[in-house]
Amino acid sequence: MAAKRTVVRAPLAGEGRIVQSVRMLDGYLVCATPRTGSTLLCGLLASSCVAGLPESYFRAQDEAMWASRFGLSGTYDYLDFVRQAQRHGSTENGVFGARVMWGTLDEVLYKLRPESPSGSELDLLRGVLGDLEFVYLWRGDALAQAVSWALAEESYVWHAPVNERRNAARTAPAFDREMVSNLLETIDSHNRSWRDWFASVGVQPCEVVYEDLNHDPPATAARVLRSLGIDPPVTPLEVRFDRLRDEENEQWIRRYRTGA
Numbered sequence: 001m002a003a004k005r006t007v008v009r010a011p012l013a014g015e016g017r018i019v020q021s022v023r024m025l026d027g028y029l030v031c032a033t034p035r036t037g038s039t040l041l042c043g044l045l046a047s048s049c050v051a052g053l054p055e056s057y058f059r060a061q062d063e064a065m066w067a068s069r070f071g072l073s074g075t076y077d078y079l080d081f082v083r084q085a086q087r088h089g090s091t092e093n094g095v096f097g098a099r100v101m102w103g104t105l106d107e108v109l110y111k112l113r114p115e116s117p118s119g120s121e122l123d124l125l126r127g128v129l130g131d132l133e134f135v136y137l138w139r140g141d142a143l144a145q146a147v148s149w150a151l152a153e154e155s156y157v158w159h160a161p162v163n164e165r166r167n168a169a170r171t172a173p174a175f176d177r178e179m180v181s182n183l184l185e186t187i188d189s190h191n192r193s194w195r196d197w198f199a200s201v202g203v204q205p206c207e208v209v210y211e212d213l214n215h216d217p218p219a220t221a222a223r224v225l226r227s228l229g230i231d232p233p234v235t236p237l238e239v240r241f242d243r244l245r246d247e248e249n250e251q252w253i254r255r256y257r258t259g260a
Contacts, residue, residue: 025229026130027086027096030054031105032137033190035148037210038099039159041137043240044221045097048233051225052097057085058108059101078111082128095230096129102190105197122201134203135224138191139210146183147252148245150176159241172248175255214243 030045032038042054057066067076070084090096100108109121116124126132139145152158154173198205206227213220217239222232254260 024131025095025133027052027090027098028054028133028135028228030097030099030135030137031194031205032099032101033139033145033187033194034101035145035152036137036139037213038137040217040239040241041135041208041213041221041224042097042099044217044237045224047238047240048221048225048230050091050093050095050230050233051228052091052095053089054097054099055089056099056101056104057089058082058098058104060104060107079115079128082112086129095228102193120201121197122203133228134198134205135208135227136194136198136205137208137210137213138194139187141211142184142187143180143253143256144245144249145187145210146180147249147256149183149187150179151248151252152244153179157244159244161241175252177256180252180256 028051030038030042045051046053056062063081066085067073067081070081070088072081072084085098086096089098109124112124112128116127119127151173154176206224208220208224218237221237225232
C-alpha cells in the first residue's frame with residue numbers, strides 16, 4: 001500500500017470546519033547538486049524497503065545503460081522509458097523514488113512535454129509520475145562541496161560502499177583553484193535554480209541539509225520518510241556508503257581559503 005498523506009484545506013463558506021482528505025503518495029524526487037550526500041540519502045531510503053529505489057534513472061549520460069537494464073532496445077518512446085523506470089524504481093507498496101540534479105530536470109521536462117503540451121511543469125511531472133513530492137538536498141559548506149566535487153572529477157572516485165572502502169582509495173590530484181572556483185559558481189547557480197523552480201510551481205519540498213545528514217544519517221532519513229507520509233521501519237535504516245572526505249579534502253580547503 002502506498003504512503004498516505006493527510007491534506008487539509010480551508011473550509012468553504014458556511015462549512016465552519018476544516019476539511020481533511022487522504023491522498024496516496026505515488027513517488028518523490030530527491031533534488032540535489034553533486035556532493036551533497038544524495039547517494040547516502042538514497043541508499044538509506046532504499047534500505048527502508050517502503051520508499052522506492054531512488055537512483056539517477058533520468059541522467060542523460062546513463063539513459064542507455066538504464067534502457068538496457070529495462071529491456072528497451074533500438075528506438076523507444078521516452079514515456080516507455082519513464083514507465084520502466086517507475087516499475088524498476090518502486091517498492092512493493094507502489095512508491096517510486098528517483099534522484100535528479102538540476103541539469104537533469106530540464107531535460108526530463110523537455111522530453112515529456114509532448115505528453116502534455118499545455119499546463120505547468122509540475123502538472124506535467126505529476127501527470128506522468130502521479131502524486132509526486134520533492135526532497136531538496138543542499139550543503140551549507142559550499143567550499144567543502146566544491147572541493148569534494150573537484151576531487152571526484154579528478155580521481156574518478158565518486159562513491160565508496162561501506163564494504164568496499166579500501167578499493168575506493170583515491171590518487172592525490174594536483175590542487176586546482178580554478179576548478180574549485182568554477183564549481184562554487186555552479187553550486188550557487190544550481191541551488192538558486194532549484195529554489196526558484198520550487199517557488200515557481202508552488203512546491204514546498206522537504207529540505208535536507210547535508211551537515212544534518214552527515215551527523216546522523218538514519219535519523220535524517222527517517223525524518224524524510226515521515227515528511228512523505230511513510231512510517232519508518234522498525235529495523236534501523238542501513239548506511240550503505242562511506243564518507244570519502246579525507247586529509248586531501250582538508251588540504252584543498254585550506255589552500256583555497258589561504259590563497260596558497
